[in-house]
Amino acid sequence: MRASELSELAAFAAVARHKSFRMAGEERGVTASAISHAILNLENRIGVRLLNRTTRSVSLTEAGDLLQSYLDPAFGEITSALDALNRFRDTPFGRVRINVPNSVAPFVIGHVIGPLLAKNPNLQLEVSATDRLVDIVKEGFDAGIRFGERVSEGMIAVRIKPQLRLVVVGSPAYFERRSVPITPHDLKRHFCIQNMFPSGARYAWDFKKGGQSVSFQPTGPLSLDDHELMVEAALSGVALAYVWENRVQKHIADGELVQVLDDWCQPEEPLYLYYPSRRHLSAGFRALIDAMKGPV
Known part of the structure; x- marks a missing residue:
């Protein structure tokens, strides 16, 4: 498979997750029009329509849904294979995206970023700070942060520091x-x-x-x-x-x-980092968890 074909499949997988060309473009680091162009090339090459497009929404066709069911585990295996190479590197390599409430972000992540990146110079950390409720799976985040251990089914919660009030x-x-x-x-x-x-x-x-x-x-x-x-x-x-x-x-x-x-004024509930239980824990993500948990 040529690199361009793999890139088109990755673009489709991103659109299938987000149901949005804009959000898929943000994940891939390209414009929404570039994503749209890649999907059109893919559909023309295989001769099958994968997406239903309107001015307001994007949805998968039956063929698109089938392709996504094969691509998700396949790209997961590729990610795991690349992460396995971290044992041959001095520090973890890769990107980690997390969502943090804007009101607590400076206290939760501010003191972590410097030491974490200094110890892991090949790590790419993307932090989105917003107080709106975010579906981390739908929006492509590796993890989120919230108060209390109550998280959605299928999530794992790890207690982190500090405890705020x-x-x-x-x-x-x-x-x-x-x-x-x-x-x-x-x-x-x-x-x-x-x-x-x-x-x-x-x-x-x-x-x-x-x-x-x-x-x-x-x-x-x-x-x-x-x-x-x-x-x-x-x-x-x-x-x-x-x-x-x-x-x-x-x-x-x-x-x-x-x-x-x-x-x-009593201490708040503890803060937790949460992520999907089925998620592959890359070396970079484990480094982030360790940094946010802090010393025991």
Whole structure:
């Protein structure tokens, strides 16, 4: 088989996974038009239509579905064979793609990237940071990160560091005008930022002390879906923010923000790296897992 024919098959396999020429192009590092051209060449060469195309969607024909069922395990075997060569190299070779929540990415991956790539210079690490819910299989990621061990069926979860917690902060200027809250119930008398998911859904400020749990849902005029903006709003003195403690530690140390209700703010659920149980664990991916787990 010629290299061009193998490239066309790889392009088709990417489109079959993503049901999108654009996303397949991003995975392959080429344009969507290049992917489309490769698929057309493949269909013309074999004389069979593999994809149904409309202006809004891409789907597999019966022939395309059959071809995909053969290509997925075949390309999996090729990947495994290439990864087996890592034992003849000083360091792992290959690409690893992970999805990380944008709000925690700096704390989870920021301290890992430098040492990981320094030890593994042949590794290509692609990190997509977004707080939207992502289907890592459908979108071609090797792994994702989320809170809690609850993941979809067929996934493996590995606990990683650090363990983060959300805290309540406000500026000194804000507290010159308002009293410091002693319990979460006092927040009803304060301006509090509403925390949003990218979908627009709001999530509550959750607190726990001893055996008592309190869930507070802000109703203030400001709603944000980005922790960076929440911190900036708190620094400006406009409202209280419920943000990651790691993100505001320096502001607290410098006296720019005041942390309140500390004894009510409990650690979050642990973070987990998750990936499909059927996934081949390449040497590069194992190196990433080891780096994110950190020292025992």
